[in-house]
Amino acid sequence: MPEDPRKPWVVAISQALVRGAAPLVPVEQREEWLREWRAEIWHRWQFLFHTHEWNRREKFLLLRSALGAFADAAWLLASQESVRTRISGTARSPFTCLAALALILIGIAVGSSGLQATREMLFRQMPSKAGTLTFIWLHHYLGGSDKGLPADVVPAWDQGSKLLKGVAGLEVRHLPVSFAGRAVPENPLVISASPNLFDLLGIRPALGKFPAGTGVVLDHRAWVAFAKSQRAAIGSEIKISGQPYQVAAVLPGNFEFLSRQPTVYLMERLTYERKAFIAARVKPGVNESQLKKDLARIAAEVCYYYNLQNQLRVSTWREALLSPLMSFGIATALACFFACMAFRTSFEGIKRAFEPEQRKAAAGRTLFFLAKTGLALACVFVSGLEWSRSESSVLLASRDPGSGPFLIWLYVLGTMGVLFWAVADQRARCRVCLRLMAFPVRIGCPGSLLLDWSGTELFCSEGHGLLHVPLMAPSWDEESDRWISLDDSWKGLFAHEK
Amino acid sequence: MIDSAKLSHTAALILQTVDNGCSYGFDIMDETGLPSGTVYPALRRMEKEGWIASEWEADKKALAEQRPARKYYRVTRTGAQVLEQSQKRYPLLGKLSQKSRR
Numbered sequence: 001m002p003e004d005p006r007k008p009w010v011v012a013i014s015q016a017l018v019r020g021a022a023p024l025v026p027v028e029q030r031e032e033w034l035r036e037w038r039a040e041i042w043h044r045w046q047f048l049f050h051t052h053e054w055n056r057r058e059k060f061l062l063l064r065s066a067l068g069a070f071a072d073a074a075w076l077l078a079s080q081e082s083v084r085t086r087i088s089g090t091a092r093s094p095f096t097c098l099a100a101l102a103l104i105l106i107g108i109a110v111g112s113s114g115l116q117a118t119r120e121m122l123f124r125q126m127p128s129k130a131g132t133l134t135f136i137w138l139h140h141y142l143g144g145s146d147k148g149l150p151a152d153v154v155p156a157w158d159q160g161s162k163l164l165k166g167v168a169g170l171e172v173r174h175l176p177v178s179f180a181g182r183a184v185p186e187n188p189l190v191i192s193a194s195p196n197l198f199d200l201l202g203i204r205p206a207l208g209k210f211p212a213g214t215g216v217v218l219d220h221r222a223w224v225a226f227a228k229s230q231r232a233a234i235g236s237e238i239k240i241s242g243q244p245y246q247v248a249a250v251l252p253g254n255f256e257f258l259s260r261q262p263t264v265y266l267m268e269r270l271t272y273e274r275k276a277f278i279a280a281r282v283k284p285g286v287n288e289s290q291l292k293k294d295l296a297r298i299a300a301e302v303c304y305y306y307n308l309q310n311q312l313r314v315s316t317w318r319e320a321l322l323s324p325l326m327s328f329g330i331a332t333a334l335a336c337f338f339a340c341m342a343f344r345t346s347f348e349g350i351k352r353a354f355e356p357e358q359r360k361a362a363a364g365r366t367l368f369f370l371a372k373t374g375l376a377l378a379c380v381f382v383s384g385l386e387w388s389r390s391e392s393s394v395l396l397a398s399r400d401p402g403s404g405p406f407l408i409w410l411y412v413l414g415t416m417g418v419l420f421w422a423v424a425d426q427r428a429r430c431r432v433c434l435r436l437m438a439f440p441v442r443i444g445c446p447g448s449l450l451l452d453w454s455g456t457e458l459f460c461s462e463g464h465g466l467l468h469v470p471l472m473a474p475s476w477d478e479e480s481d482r483w484i485s486l487d488d489s490w491k492g493l494f495a496h497e498k
Numbered sequence: 499m500i501d502s503a504k505l506s507h508t509a510a511l512i513l514q515t516v517d518n519g520c521s522y523g524f525d526i527m528d529e530t531g532l533p534s535g536t537v538y539p540a541l542r543r544m545e546k547e548g549w550i551a552s553e554w555e556a557d558k559k560a561l562a563e564q565r566p567a568r569k570y571y572r573v574t575r576t577g578a579q580v581l582e583q584s585q586k587r588y589p590l591l592g593k594l595s596q597k598s599r600r
C-alpha cells in the first residue's frame with residue numbers, strides 16, 4: 001500500500017498532538033508509545049484514503065482520536081509508582097486542604113457574580129437616619145412563619161402613636177405585570193405600599209414624581225428591564241393583575257430595598273383585609289418593649305385586635321440587614337458548644353500539647369486548624385447567603401420560606417458539619433507535619449471486640465509517628481486516639497516514600 | 499480464581515473485542531464505538547494485568563509494504579479466563595462472542 005505523497009494537515013496536526021502528549025509518558029516507554037500512535041494514525045489515514053472515505057467527518061474523528069493520546073499518556077504517567085506516591089503525598093498535605101477550601105470559596109464567588117448578596121449585606125448604602133427606621137411584623141404564638149399585620153393598623157398607628165414619626169405598610173407579592181401591552185415574563189415582585197413609603201425612607205425619585213394617591217413607581221432595574229431605560233415610561237400605562245395604572249416615577253439606581261429583582265411599587269391605600277409588613281420611623285430613645293406595648297394598645301383600642309403585644313416582632317433596618325450574620329454567629333456558637341461537648345475528652349491532650357517543649361509544633365497545628373475551620377465556615381456562610389437569598393427578599397428574610405428558616409437550618413447544620421469535620425480531620429493528621437495519616441492497618445484479631453478488630457493504626461508517610469485508633473473509646477479514657485512518635489531509627493522504613 | 503470483579507463493563511467489552519479478532523487500537527475503537535482516550539488506557543491496564551499481550555509486527559514485512567510497523571494485541575490464557583467470568587457477569591458479552599464466531 002504506497003503512501004499518498006501529500007500528507008494532509010489533519011494528519012500533521014494529529015501527529016503533532018501525539019508529540020505534544022509524549023512528554024507525559026515515562027521516558028523508558030516513550031519511544032514505543034510514539035511509534036504505536038504514529039503507526040495507528042498513518043494506517044487510519046491511508047485506509048480511509050484508499051477506500052475513498054477520507055472526508056470531513058473522518059478527519060474530525062481522527063483529530064478527536066489523536067486527542068485521546070493525552071488521556072493515554074496521562075494514564076501511563078499516573079500508573080507509575082513514584083508519581084502515585086507524589087500525588088497521594090500532595091493530596092495528604094495540609095496546604096492542599098487549605099488550597100481546596102480556598103478554591104471552593106473562589107468557585108462560590110465566581111458562581112454568584114462576585115459575592116453580590118454578601119457585598120450588599122455588608123456594604124449596602126443605608127437610607128437616611130437608618131437607626132430610626134424600623135420594621136414591624138407578626139409572628140404567631142404557635143410558631144410558623146412571619147406574617148404581615150392587618151393593614152388597618154397602619155393609619156391607626158400613624159395617628160395614635162406618639163412614639164412613631166411615620167408609618168407605611170407594604171405587601172410583597174409576585175403578580176402578573178404587562179408594560180406597553182407586553183406581558184413581563186415570570187411574575188415580577190410587586191410591592192403594594194402606602195403612598196408615604198418613600199418619604200418615610202427618605203428617597204427622592206430619579207425621574208417623575210411620587211404619586212400622592214394610587215400610582216406605580218418602578219425601581220431602576222424594572223425601568224431598565226421593562227421600559228428599556230426610556231424617559232417616556234413616565235405617564236405610560238402598566239397593568240398589574242389586569243388592572244391599569246400609570247407609571248409616576250422611577251427610583252434612583254443605587255436604591256435597594258427588599259430584593260435585587262426588578263420591583264414594581266404599587267402605591268395605594270392598603271385596606272384592612274390586606275396583610276402588611278410595617279415600615280416605621282421611631283422617635284429617638286424609644287425602646288422595643290415601650291413600642292410594642294404602645295402599638296398593641298392602639299391596635300386593641302382602635303381596630304379591636306387583642307393580644308398583639310407578644311406576637312409583634314420589631315427590628316431596625318440594620319438588624320434586619322445583618323440578620324443572616326447574626327444567625328450565622330448563633331449557629332457557629334451552637335456548633336462550637338456541641339463540638340466541645342463531643343470532644344471534651346481531648347482537652348487533656350490539647351493541654352499537654354501546649355507544654356513548653358512542644359509549643360512551637362502546637363502553634364502550627366492550631367494555626368492550621370483555625371485557617372481550615374475559618375475557610376470552611378466562610379464557604380458555608382457565603383454559599384448560604386448567595387444561593388438561598390439571591391432571588392428572594394433580602395430584608396424580612398423569613399417572609400420567604402426559601403430565605404428564612406431554610407437559611408437558619410443551613411447555617412446550623414453547615415457550621416456543625418464544618419466543626420466536626422475540622423476536628424476529625426485534625427485528629428487524622430500527623431502531629432508533626434500535619435499530613436493526613438496513611439497505610440491504615442487493622443490490629444488485634446477479629447472477634448476480640450464485638451466481632452470486629454480491636455483497632456486501627458495509621459502511619460505518617462514521612463515516618464514521624466503512628467496513630468492508634470481503638471474501635472471503641474472507653475468513657476474513662478481521656479484521649480482515646482494515641483499518637484506514638486517514631487524516632488530516627490524508623491526513617492529507613494519510610495525512605496522510599498520520599 | 500481470577501478476580502474479574504474489577505473489570506468494568508467497558509473493559510470487558512474491549513477484552514471481548516480483542517478476543518473477537520480486533521487486534522489494534524483503532525480497530526477496537528471502530529468496533530466498540532469507544533473513544534481512544536478510553537480504549538488505549540484500558541489496553542495498557544489489561545496488558546499490565548497480563549490479560550492481553552502485545553506484539554510488534556515484523557519490520558521486514560512493514561518495510562516491504564512501505565508502511566510503519568503496527569502493534570497487535572491478543573488475549574492471553576489468563577485473559578481468556580477473565581473473559582469467561584465476565585461473560586457470566588455480563589451475559590450480553592457472551593452473546594456478542596457467539597455472534598461473531600457464527
